[in-house]
Every structure is written in structure tokens, then in C-alpha cells.
Amino acid sequence: MKTLGERIADLRRERGITQENLAGIIGVSAQAISKWENNATMPDITLLPIIADTLGVTIDELFGIRRKVQEKLINCEETPKAVYDQILNTMWRSGDNNDFAERAKAQFAKNPYEHSGFVSEVAGAVYANKDIALTYLPSDKESLKLLENEDAAELLKMLSDKNVRLVLAYQFENPEKAFTASSVAAKVGISEEEAKDALEKLFACNMTTARDVDAGLEEMLRIYQAWGAYKMPLLLFPLLSLADSLAHFRENWYGFRG
Known part of the structure; x- marks a missing residue:
């Protein structure tokens, strides 16, 4: 000292x-x-x-005493933006590079297909673009098992169905509404059979609930309702955002270590 x-x-x-x-x-x-x-x-x-x-x-x-600066409290609704900035700044933190987030966001705004990436030599990676910033922790050995995961493959296959995506959008916009295959079909512009097929796929993946009721008909009527709408912003939308980035991938890096 x-x-x-x-x-x-x-x-x-x-x-x-x-x-x-x-x-x-x-x-x-x-x-x-x-x-x-x-x-x-x-x-x-x-x-x-x-x-x-x-x-x-x-x-x-x-006297060389550094007191910890009290961090500014943020509104809880601003947490995603605050965490996004923190990830960007942490990726490339250095003595003269503590405002990387602001510069990166300005760069991403000018070029939507520019991104930033950091691959650890030990395990995991960090990735960020204009819409998303995330860290991934498993090792390469653990990650390779995902390529053998049939459940994940089935989910991706389901999302490739446009009718499924139409019904998902309707569910997300109407989380409290109950509906039948025929009623949602009329709302999203597909046939009743297409809607039923999409809804049963979503039911199998726990993205909707279903119950059969006796409506005085010769057969039971199945009533559907969105379940776990929070899964959309937490998991589904980030997944689709990353899929879009991969589909339009370009070697336009604003900070990269691989």
C-alpha cells in the first residue's frame, strides 16, 4: 500500500x-x-x-480509500434494458472501455446485422445484437448433446409450421380468452382442421390448455386457452430472435473473440 x-x-x-x-x-x-x-x-x-x-x-x-459508489436504483420494468447494458459492458470491460454498451447500441442501430460475440476458452459464450444480449454457460461437450435432443428438435419442427405461429400470436394477444378450433380458425384465417392440428401441437408442448366439455352434441367439444403466456417473452421470442440472427448471419462483428 x-x-x-x-x-x-x-x-x-x-x-x-x-x-x-x-x-x-x-x-x-x-x-x-x-x-x-x-x-x-x-x-x-x-x-x-x-x-x-x-x-x-x-x-x-x-489516502487511497475508494468508497463504493451507490448504484442508481432502476425501475423494475427497466430491468431488461439495464441487464442488456451490463452484459455489453462486461463483455469488453477495460480501463478505458466502460461505455461499450452505448457505443455498441449506436453501432447496432446503424447496422441491424452487426453483433458482438465472446467465446470462452473454458466453457460458454456471450452474444449480443440490437435485440438481445445473453450468456451461455455449458461446455462444448455438454452443448453437443443438444443436437441429439429430440424434444428440442420437435419444438423447432413445430415452430416451422406457419399455422402454429398464427395461433401462437392469437394466444399471446388474447391470453385470457377461451376458444375452439373453429373460432380461432376464423380469427387467424386458416381452416378448422389446420387450427385443430396447430392447437394439438401446442397442447403437446404445454403452450395451451385443453378441456373437453359436453355441449349437448354427439361428441365432446374441446375448449382451448393459452397457458403460460410468460413463456413467450422469456423463451420463445428470444429463441425466434436468435433463429432470425442465424438465418441472416453475417460476419459483421463489433467486438469478437472466438
Whole structure:
């Protein structure tokens, strides 16, 4: 740990001030400054506020004490934006690069297909573009197992069905409404059979609920309702956003380590 005299010397040099200049401002001799910086003597306690003010620091900083700056509280609804900025800044943090998020967002705004990526040599990666910033932790060995995951493959196959996506959009916009295959078909502009097929796929993936009711007909009537609408912004929309990035992938990097 540096002494008070050594910190005075460092701060003085950083500001391009000579011992004579500092002495003149404070009102002591250059010899006194030299003795402080060489740890021969200590400045009188009454001079500390003057020394700190002259060097543009607080008394705590003069003694090398760094107090943690209280982080600005954010509205909870702004959490996604705050975390997005934090991920971008953490990806490329350095002494002179703490505002990377603002510069990256400006760059992404100019070029929507530009992105930033960091691949760890140990495990995982971090990826960000104009819409998303995420970190992925598993190792390459663990990740390769995903290519054998039939459930994930079935989900992606289901999402390739346009009718499924039409019904999903209707469900997301009407999370409290109950509907039948025929009623949702009329809403989204597809046939009843297409709607029923899409709804049963979503039911199998726990994206909708279904119950059979006796409507006084020869057969039971199946009533559907969206279930877990929160899954859309949490998982489905990010998945589709990444799929779009991969479909239009270009080697336009604003910060990359692979």
C-alpha cells in the first residue's frame, strides 16, 4: 500500500504539476513537498483539505480509500434494458472501455446485422445484437448433446409450421380468452382442421390448455386457452430472435473473440 506522500507524488505527476507549482498553490516550500513525497515528514492535518482540493480529489482518495459508489436504483420494468447494458459492458470491460454498451447500441442501430460475440476458452459464450444480449454457460461437450435432443428438435419442427405461429400470436394477444378450433380458425384465417392440428401441437408442448366439455352434441367439444403466456417473452421470442440472427448471419462483428 502506498504512503500518503507517494500518493501525493503520483497525483501531482498525473496532473503535470511540479513540486514548486504545488508548493506555491498550497503556500509551503518546495522542500516541504519533497519531504512529504519522500516520506521524511507528513503534511499537517490542517493542510490535507487544501492538498486534496488542489489535486482534485477527496481526502479519502488522497489516502487511497475508494468508497463504493451507490448504484442508481432502476425501475423494475427497466430491468431488461439495464441487464442488456451490463452484459455489453462486461463483455469488453477495460480501463478505458466502460461505455461499450452505448457505443455498441449506436453501432447496432446503424447496422441491424452487426453483433458482438465472446467465446470462452473454458466453457460458454456471450452474444449480443440490437435485440438481445445473453450468456451461455455449458461446455462444448455438454452443448453437443443438444443436437441429439429430440424434444428440442420437435419444438423447432413445430415452430416451422406457419399455422402454429398464427395461433401462437392469437394466444399471446388474447391470453385470457377461451376458444375452439373453429373460432380461432376464423380469427387467424386458416381452416378448422389446420387450427385443430396447430392447437394439438401446442397442447403437446404445454403452450395451451385443453378441456373437453359436453355441449349437448354427439361428441365432446374441446375448449382451448393459452397457458403460460410468460413463456413467450422469456423463451420463445428470444429463441425466434436468435433463429432470425442465424438465418441472416453475417460476419459483421463489433467486438469478437472466438
